[in-house]
Amino acid sequence: xxxxxxxxxxxxxxxxxxxxxxxxxxxxxxxxxxxxxxxxxxxxxxxxxxxxxxxxxxxxxxxxxxxxxxxxxxxxxxxxxxxxxxxxxxxxxxxxxxxxxxxxxxxxxxxxxx
Amino acid sequence: xxxxxxxxxxxxxxxxxxxxxxxxxxxxxxxxxxxxxxxxxxxxxxxxxxxxxxxxxxxxxxxxxxxxxxxxxxxxxxxxxxxxxxxxxxxxxxxxxxxxxxxxxxxxx
Numbered sequence: 328x329x330x331x332x333x334x335x336x337x338x339x340x341x342x343x344x345x346x347x348x349x350x351x352x353x354x355x356x357x358x359x360x361x362x363x364x365x366x367x368x369x370x371x372x373x374x375x376x377x378x379x380x381x382x383x384x385x386x387x388x389x390x391x392x393x394x395x396x397x398x399x400x401x402x403x404x405x406x407x408x409x410x411x412x413x414x415x416x417x418x419x420x421x422x423x424x425x426x427x428x429x430x431x432x433x434x435x436x437x438x439x440x441x
Numbered sequence: 442x443x444x445x446x447x448x449x450x451x452x453x454x455x456x457x458x459x460x461x462x463x464x465x466x467x468x469x470x471x472x473x474x475x476x477x478x479x480x481x482x483x484x485x486x487x488x489x490x491x492x493x494x495x496x497x498x499x500x501x502x503x504x505x506x507x508x509x510x511x512x513x514x515x516x517x518x519x520x521x522x523x524x525x526x527x528x529x530x531x532x533x534x535x536x537x538x539x540x541x542x543x544x545x546x547x548x549x550x
Contacts, residue, residue: 360537369445369543370485370530370532370538370540431487434483435484
């Protein structure tokens with residue numbers, strides 16, 4: 328089974344702090360994604376990566392950056408956290424040869440910014 | 442751009458009732474279509490998918506048919522259980538996925 332893990336289930340940070348959210352997958356997937364999930368808005372894509380050191384902006388990249396130094400790890404960075412970044416953050420990965428566009432999700436990190 | 446519109450929730454049903462959650466989409470071309478489910482406290486899991494027109498995806502008693510003519514992918518189940526209580530997301534895409542807003546389903550005994 329594909330396993331996608333996220334470093335924290337719950338996180339509380341203060342406004343202005345730098346925040347790192349880590350995601351690791353164990354299936355040698357090339358594609359990885361970061362979403363945020365908000366009530367009434369569904370999932371919105373923040374950033375994605377097709378390969379190591381590659382990144383592409385999603386629909387709502389403002390206020391975020393990412394890092395992909397190793398294939399299995401994809402980090403989301405909030406350079407200076409703000410209260411409007413309080414949300415559930417979901418990481419996903421997708422590999423070749425698994426059928427079209429089957430993404431596997433981690434359990435999520437619920438981030439609260441005070 | 443691509444978009445997904447799904448039935449507003451929340452939806453509350455009694456156990457063994459029939460379920461339909463509507464999903465319609467707008468997209469260029471013919472994307473793959475998906476239903477994901479999120480159980481309380483968990484991440485999203487793929488429930489079923491369909492990759493071309495008239496395909497039927499099915500899993501755990503749930504079904505959805507890719508209808509090109511009506512641009513729809515409605516989720517159906519003939520007899521729901523309490524364990525089906527969750528949030529259901531319709532999605533479409535090729536390399537990236539576009540999600541609907543989610544429908545919260547609660548099944549009462």
